[in-house]
Amino acid sequence: MGEEIKSTLEIALEKAEKLGKASKEELEWEKYKEEALIYVGKFIRGELPNFKEEINKFIAGLPSKFQKRALKTVVEALLKNLVLPREEYHLKEMEEILEALKNLFSEVPQLDKLIEETKKLLKEYLLQKEAIYQELEKKFAASLSALERAVSEEMGTQVKLSPEAHPQFQEEWRKIKEHLDNEYGRHLEYVKNILLKIVS
Secondary structure: OOOOOOOHHHHHHHHHHHHOOOOHHHHHHHHHHHHHHHHHHHHHOOOOOOHHHHHHHHHHOOOHHHHHHHHHHHHHHHHHOOOOOOOHHHHHHHHHHHHHHHHHOOOOOHHHHHHHHHHHHHHHHHHHHHHHHHHHHHHHHHHHHHHHHHHHHHHOOOOOOOHHHOHHHHHHHHHHHHHHHHHHHHHHHHHHHHHHHHHO
16 A cells, blocks of 8 residues: 555644644644553553553653643543443453553542442343343243254254244344343443543
8 A cells, every 4th residue: 555554643633734723732732642542552452551550650741731631531531441341351351441440540539439339230231131141042942942843853853943043032132132231331321421520
């Protein structure tokens, strides 16, 4: 291709220059904002084990007028990545994000309880989702057993039908999961809003 991929900063600077509205301060802030997002990206990818130290050092090294904005950028980026877990390994990633947020808000001890409750909430969501899925699977497996026997006899060989492949199973599971996601998602949004208000 020959063309280098432009960084977010370069794109932002180009836009700002085109508009001719960017002050020196805005251009300076764009540079710090991108650096803050790079730290968060490294943390999310597991490349920054001592996130609290690194991010605190970075923010402390900024001009004081940008420190609060940088903290807000970091918190917003972490919260954007905080979602309902899909699997067990995903739950661990969400717990690490919550731990990072707890460290960033260490001067607000009341938040410890909220963050610990959010960890429990995410764990509960995953356990409930798995339990309901298995229950639904059992229900469908029971109703499929007669069909399995009939098909096996007809074909003269053992046939195993998968409950998950049944369209009705998929439809029921979609509805249940949607309800579960909405219920737990509301709680998660509530927590995110509290954390955002603190840095706004």
